[in-house]
Structure formats: structure tokens, C-alpha cells
Amino acid sequence: LEHGAGGEATRKLVAETLASGFGDPEDAIVGLTGMDDGAVIPVGEENLVLTTDSHVIDPPFFPGGDIGRLAVSGTVNDLAVMGATDVRALTSAMVIEANYPVAKLERIADSMAATCEEANAAVVTGDTKVMGNGEIDGIVINTAGVGVAPHVTPDSAVEPNDVILLTDSIGEHGISLLAEREGIEFGSDLASDVKPLNDLLARALEVGGKNIKTMKDATRMGLAGALNEIAEKSGVGIEIREERVPVTSDVKGAGEMLGLDPFQIANEGVAVLAVAPKSAENVLDELREHPKGENAAAIGKGIDDHHGRVVLDTGIGSRYLREPASEPAPRIC
Amino acid sequence: MERATIRVNGIVQSVGFRPFVYRRAVAHGLHGTVRNLGDAGVRIEAEGQPDAIDAFLTDIKNNPPPLARITSITVDREHTSESMFETFEIVESQSGDSGGGSIPPDTAICENCLADLRDPESRYHNYWATSCVDCGPRFTVVESLPYDRHTTSMAAFPMCEECRSAYENPADRRYHAQTIACCNCGPQLRYGTVSDSQTTDPAVSEAGRDRFPDTLLETASGKEAIKKAAASLRDGKLVVVKGIGGAHITCSATDTDAITRLRNRTDRPEKPFAVMASNIETIQSFTDLSSTERDTLNSFRRPIVLIEATGSGLADRVAPDLHTVGVMLPYSGIHYRLFDRIEEPLVMTSANLPGQPMLRSNNSIVDGLDEVADGFLLHDRRIVTRCDDSVARIVDGERRLIRRSRGFAPTAISLPNNGEMSALAVGAELDVTAAILEKQECYYTQYVGDVDSLDTLAYLKNAIQRLLDVTGTEWPSVVVHDLHPAFNTTDYAKELVDSGTVARAVSVQHHHAHAASVLAEHDCHRALSLTLDGVGYGPDGTVWGGEVLDATRTGFERVGSLAPVPMPGGDKATTHPARLTAGILYAADPDRVEAILERHDVQFPGGDRERNVVIQQLESDVNTPQTSSAGRFLDAVAALLGVCTRRTYEGEPAMKLEAAAARGSPHSLSAPISSLNGRRVVNTPQLFTELVRLRSDGVSVPDIAATAQETLARGLADLAIEEAEIRNCETVSLSGGVAYNEHIASQIRDSVSNAGLSFITNRRVPPGDGGIAYGQLAVVAAQPSH
Ligand SMILES: [Fe+3]
Ligand SMILES: [Mg+2]
Ligand SMILES: [Zn+2]
Ligand SMILES: [Zn+2]
Incomplete structure (x- = not known):
């Protein structure tokens, strides 16, 4: 089970067990072994981006969204952060438990359609399998997507002094889901902000062009996971100023109550960008113009020190920001 | 011939x-x-x-x-x-081969030099920095070996003719004393105030001295500097005093307002402050000294000694709600000169920014503390290596080191070593002190601190390099680290291997290291080892800290522990101890948690909202690791009793509980023992329920505190004794931070001795995490040699 959490254990499982037998096609720019958000295959003059993701979530309906919106947004965002903001096609494959209520299926389908419209994307083919009661827990949706990236923005391209931008406040998705699933009442209105980001990122690319080096959606492993991954793949350090990272007071409060760090809480609909210094301000302004980027902020920069690691400047000192552990172990004595 | x-x-x-x-x-x-x-x-x-x-x-x-x-x-x-x-x-010094020893620690000014300082006829009269071959700074001023004036920060002070002739005169006390100096040629004092300092000039002058910052205003030098500093202190001001291996923020220890200002400005709301008093008589006015305490205070190492406070000679706010106070005697001429003009004891707390190592250059002192201190008493000798004050406590009649630093570092401690193994140990994460094993000697760094801060982590790396330098040692082939996967020291050990600096890394479980530290100190083969502390990563992924290990230096079996209880919020539960109270109550009876918390008005820093979330968190098992920690059990009792509900410094709830217990007497309870996964556990939820019952019966807080400590100690000692008998082992040992608790330590020793077994604990290294590096080395040194 530890392997599902998305951290080091998952990466290891994928790298050593699942990806090793395949190898990358000779001309892939980013292949499976790069373990990026999507694969990039050159076709003629164009960079074809391909990605797939299976979505399971408990509960399937939650404040701010549902599994349908999540399944579309997740794949659209994986394409977008590779540079393919123009989504050419999506596929959808559902595996459903036999007694799954039709009304719920309809709600999910409607939600997928609405999210596709928002992302200017369409599901072009699909598949449905029904399994027996108890053989699966409710519903699993796999979506795959194809897009074209005029400029590829892989995880591995951050350089020292690149400015790190964040498109939105963090933690809402993960903490609201947790509260909903476990029935924990914080006395505040927490809701997921799951959303497709390709429209927002398209605007950023229009302004920033090739000066946008890296984009990544900070999903299961939270902002801490995303930053660590790009620092490691880029071979640079990343320095983050804690006070600049937008966190709503509700998320902050809930995190404090549970002893959870918002940096380590899952998001769906928040992206990290690394932008060359000369374009950083323009790109940030452009992000902020867009309703999905109102809270965008410059949160730090690439540094030529602490290679492969993320340094968090807390205002009274610095510490390493670690990615979430599968089994968090207390360290204070 | x-x-x-x-x-x-x-x-x-x-x-x-x-x-x-x-x-x-x-x-x-x-x-x-x-x-x-x-x-x-x-x-x-x-x-x-x-x-x-x-x-x-x-x-x-x-x-x-x-x-x-x-x-x-x-x-x-x-x-x-x-x-x-x-x-x-x-003859002149020579470079040579490696691994022969080390330079000595810094030592307090000796009686002869002090007599010179007092003697109006002496050319050292009133000169603060006088020293001789028997005393003065060493470790903190040396740059490299061999030790000579030109390899120290005293090189910046060319000897005057008189000092030169004393240095060359075999009949003189200061013959070949490398730190010889007088007021004509040696380091100088300066006092000044600052407002909003941001120095731009380099920290070190061209001559190699610690430059006095230009931002220093209204300055005075020499005697006038002492006079002004003393006058400020008498006026209730906060004055930074640069000493030997670092600087202190000081104020009068009898002035409540001054202490409150110090607490506010440094954001140390409750932390106990150390006090320096001019002499033993002054200390006796507010404590009752045992002869061991007096000897420890007087020793040339001059540690801070935690002593039971009795009289009323100090302001209450020096050590809020504690029954002990940390006391030390002057160790530098600067301190003696200040006490020439001030009678009352002074609070002395180390001058550092939160989470960072102590400041050591005049520039950084002034820039860092411009908003904290009203005045600065500085000198221009560079501190090459910083070294915090050492801290000791006499527990159960014996000296226990809490912090082994100034006066000790870098002196070696012997360590039984099977082979010709050389190794570096990097400790755990908090209270880190690193150590190097070379043949049968274990060289210890000064106290480094909590390396979760990157500045302190950098200090650790620097301290290790300095230790290699001053012992003339090469990088060893092995680095030993804690088993915790997310400690910065664990990462550092791996980096050393990745960069090819050392050949391999070895991990040692935290409590095995504690146990091995005692075994190695006593050159003992095997003991039923009580390792009681706050937290350590267990091989099963849970949080250990109240363990009974059947341990040798090469291995261990976990034969008993405290019952694991939930720790809602993980590390949050350490700073908000009422979370532990809820966790233990939940383990005892999930249905009564809320009622008990409410009835006894257990305070959560986040109020009722936090309490309600914590209960839901326990029910849904979100971020709720399990712990068998003894420290956390004591925290939970402290919060139940309202003794401490928010932790502002390490060990606060347990220390305040001990202080409360010192005023009470224990009720007789028997420690409930049960069985879990093949080991015996002290059933802490059941014990806790008994404590709650006493509380409901109206028993006083001090009595319940004493009952909790005593019953816990008895339970753990009984477990260890029974296992020792079954397993045919003659020795029971005690280590871990809980060993500083006088009541618990002496109860365990009593039980063990009454059972006819021998009892051992740490004497030379701290039983807390400052002793982990020694234990880590003890484990690798015991591996069969290849
Ligand atoms: Fe420990
Ligand atoms: Mg992704
Ligand atoms: Zn002397
Ligand atoms: Zn001189």
C-alpha cells in the first residue's frame, strides 16, 4: 500500500519494476524513464505529448468537485505542464462496480463533460467495464490525453536564479478531502479547488515562451513533493520563502489541528513554474490577470547550492523541505 | 651515556x-x-x-x-x-604524522593568574585576558596544529618586549605560554551601544583581529568599558558580553523587569536561564550546595550546574516553575572584572538567534542582537571555534552531563575498540554532538545543537572538520548515523559516502546507541538496558522511547517497553502535550476521552476546537503515530495536571512535572504490566486511568506528579529486573534523557540494587542525545574486526 502514496516508494516501484522492461523509444524527448508528467514524442516538426492516469478517490463526491472533474483535470494538467496546453483528445475508460447507482454515474458523466468544455477538450473514445460487487470499490476512471507542445517544459530544466512561481494557494484539495472522508469538522468551509489549468498555463506560455523552463502540477505529494522532484531532476537547489507561499487561513488552521504541513498536502489544480528571471515578472502578472491565477506568487528561486534539495527559508532560519514520507515519523524529542 | x-x-x-x-x-x-x-x-x-x-x-x-x-x-x-x-x-614545532592526541579544552583562568589580575603591583593588574600555561583559551582559539602562537587567533597580537622576555624565561610561569598577553600588547575590550546595526566593514581586521564594528556608539575601552557595562547592568539593562567561546546576553538575576525584557526580546518566554555568580558564597545564598556540586562548580571546566534552588536570592522569572536553577562561576577575566563592580548574580543566556548557533564575531553579534541588547561588551580576539557552556546536574549523587562542551571539548573519552576501526558518528537530530573514534579514543566535538536548522547543520559539518584538524586525524572510513530516515544527519552520512569522503555508512538504532553508550563507558558486555527518552525511530517504524532492551554492544532484543499509545498530530503532540493526554485516554477507553478532558479542564493551546479535532483525529487515525515514549508519558501527565500545556523549550513539560513532584509525596500504586506481541509492557493507559482517579479524588497536583514518576520508574525497573533474572544477566543500565530526572533515576537505582543486581548509567557522556554519537561508535567498535 505504501507504494500508492506517490513518494519515493512509488518512484522506486515504477523505475525498477514497471518501467525497466519497456525502455524508451529512441526519439522520445521525455520518456517513461524520465517519470515526468507525460511523455513527449516528436512527430514531424511537432512534440506530441501523451499521458495517462487512473483515478480512484474516496469519497467520489466532495466539496468543490467529484471524480469526474478530477479525472479530466488530472490528465489535462499533466499535458499542460509538459507544454501541451492545447488538448487534442482525451480517452476515458471506466471500471464500475455492478450495483453502482446510475444517478451517480450520470452526475460523473455530466461533470466530465462540463470540465472538458472548460478545458476546451473532448473525450474522443472510451470503454466501460463492469465488475462484480466487492471486486472493486465503486468506480475507477482512467483517462489518457494527447496534446502538442510547441515548447516542452520538463521537470529537469530548472537553472540557478530561475524564479519559482506558484499558480494558486496550496492544500485545499487534500485537506478538504481528508475532512470529508474522515468526518473531521474544523468549523470552516473547506473545499477542493480541483480544476483544469491549461487555459491559465497557455496564457503564461504566450507571455513567457521559452523563458518558462519547467512546469509541474503539484499533486499527490504536495508542493514539497513537486519541488523536490524538479530540484532533483534539474540538479539544482531550490530556495523557497515560506511567507510568500499562499496558504488560506482555513488550510493553515486545519493543518495545525492535524499536525499536517500544507506543503505536504495534495493538490489538484495548482502548478509550479520555473521562469528565467527576465520574464518572471511578466509571467506572474499575466497569471494574476486570470481568475485561476489570482493568488499566484513568486515563492523562490533556483540556487547553485544544496543540489537536488529544497531549502525553506522560514524567516527565522532555514531548513530542508522534505517530501512527505509514506509513514511520517516524529522527530522532535 | x-x-x-x-x-x-x-x-x-x-x-x-x-x-x-x-x-x-x-x-x-x-x-x-x-x-x-x-x-x-x-x-x-x-x-x-x-x-x-x-x-x-x-x-x-x-x-x-x-x-x-x-x-x-x-x-x-x-x-x-x-x-x-x-x-x-x-625547539620550534614540527609537522608530523597523524592521530596522536588533541589540544586541550578551554579552561577557566587559574588562581595564579587571577592573583596577578588582582595584584596592583603586577603588570597584569586588571588585565582581563591574562593566562598562562595552565589556563586560558585553547580549543576556541587554535586554527591548526601544532599548537603555537602563530597557529592561534593570538597571532594577531605581537608580544610586547616584557611579554616576550617572560615567554622566553624558563623561570617564568608564562614560559612558552602561547596565549601570553598584557594590556600593552594583548586583546582589548570595548563597550558600546548600537541602534539598528548593519555592518559593512569586514569582520576581521587586517591585523587578524575581530574588528570592533563601526556601528558601535558611545564607546569606551579598557577599564572604562567594564565600568560602563557594569553600570548598564546595574540599571537593569541587557548587555551582551563576549567571552571565550561565544557570547552571552546578560542582565541582573535579581531584577524581574530586566528578565522579563530579556524574555520578551529573545522570545524565550519560559526557558530557564543560567546564572553566573561571583563566588560560591553568593550561590549558597539561593541554593543548598552538596560537596559534589561545589566541586563541579569549582572545577577548571566551570560548567553550568543545575542545582535545587532554595533561598530567595534570585528573581522568580530566572527559571519559571522549576525547582532547579543553572548556576556557574566566572571563568574568564572579563567575568571577574565585571563582578568587581556588580555584587548580584547575572543571568547569562547564550547569544544566538532562534535555531542558530551562538554568534561569535563582533559584527554578527552586533547585527544580530541590535534589537535585543542595550549594550555590548566586546573584545577583539577572534573566536576561531565557538563552544557553548557545558551543563551538568548531580543526579543521585553523581555528575551527569547534560551538555558536554566548554571545558571538555575536544578531550577524548576512552572507548573499547575491537579492531583498528576509525569512524565518525554524527549523532541524532537534536542536541547533536559528533564524535570521532581513533584507536581506543573517542574525540568529541563541542555541543552543536539541533541540526534541523541548516545553519546548525553547517555548524556540525564545520565542527567535525575542526575536530579532524585539532586531532590531526584523517577522515575515517566509516560514518555512523541514526536509523531515522528523515534526519539531516542521516542525509549527511549518505552524502559523505556519495562524495567518496568515507567508504561506508552504518545505521544504529537510537535506543541501541543509548544502551551501548553505557555499556562502553563501563566496559560492560551486556545489560538489561532501560532507555528512556522523548523519541527514537524504532526498526518497526513506530516511535520508541520507553524501552527495555536486552543489549550488548553488537545487538539487542526489545524485551519490554511502555504500551504504545497514539500521538495525535505527530510532532504537534510534542509541543501541545494535551494531545498525548487525549491519546493515552483514548487507548484506555475511547468513550471517556471527552468527559475526562472536560472534567479536568485539560487545556489545549488551540482551545476546545483543537480538543474536538484531536478526538476526531484519534477516531479516524489520521496522522496519529504510535509511541512508547517515556518522555511523552510524562508530558501527558504534566498536561493532565495543568503543570504545562504548551511546550516552549525542549523537555519543558517533564521538567515542570519533576519540579511539581519535588513538592509532593507519592501514593502507593502498583504499575500495571501486560503482554504485547511477546514482550512485557507497562500498561500506561491503565496507570494513567489510576492517576485520573487520584485527580478526581482531590489528591494534590504535587502528589499525583510524584506518584506518576515513581510508579513509572518502579514499573520499568521491575520489568528490567524480572527479565534480567529470567535471562541470567547481572546488570541493569539506564540511559536516555529521562535519566536526568532525579526521582526516576534514584527510584530505578534503588529497585535494581535491592534486587541484588548491579546498576550502571552514563557518567562521561550525556545520557541524553548528546551521548548518542559515543553510543553509535561503541556499536561499530564492537563489530568483529575484518
Ligand atoms: Fe534519545
Ligand atoms: Mg501529474
Ligand atoms: Zn593561569
Ligand atoms: Zn605584553
């Missing part, structure tokens, strides 16, 4: 060893030379009659100078008819 070539290793440089050798050689009519080697050893060539050489060697072995510590002497003797020398001489 014979010629002897003598090689002496240990602490033999910078302790007056060469002048001593000179005097003994001359007395025995020998000719030859003595020189310092580059590895901290000394080489002597001596020619003369065989019996004169015998007598000379006996003198070296039996009556070396007070600060010297000889670990080995090798002698090569041969007959010779041709003499090579006409006199006996101290």
Missing part, C-alpha cells in the same frame, strides 16, 4: 608540557630537545646517565602539568659515546 627518543601522546601541547619537560631535564642534568609535533604529540631527545633518564621518565609519567593528559609514551634508548647536544632546549 644513553640517548633516549621519547614520544608522548595525548593532551601534551598548550598545557605547559614543554616547559615542564625542560625544567625536569635540566634538574636531572640531561641535554637534548623537546618539540611539539604536528599531530598534537611531543617528541623529546634526551642524553645523559641511564639513571637520570629513568628519573626523568618517572617525572613525566607521574607528575605531568595539571592540564596534561598522557595517553601513551614510547621510548627508544640506545648507548652512545658521542653527544649531540650541549644544552637542553625547546
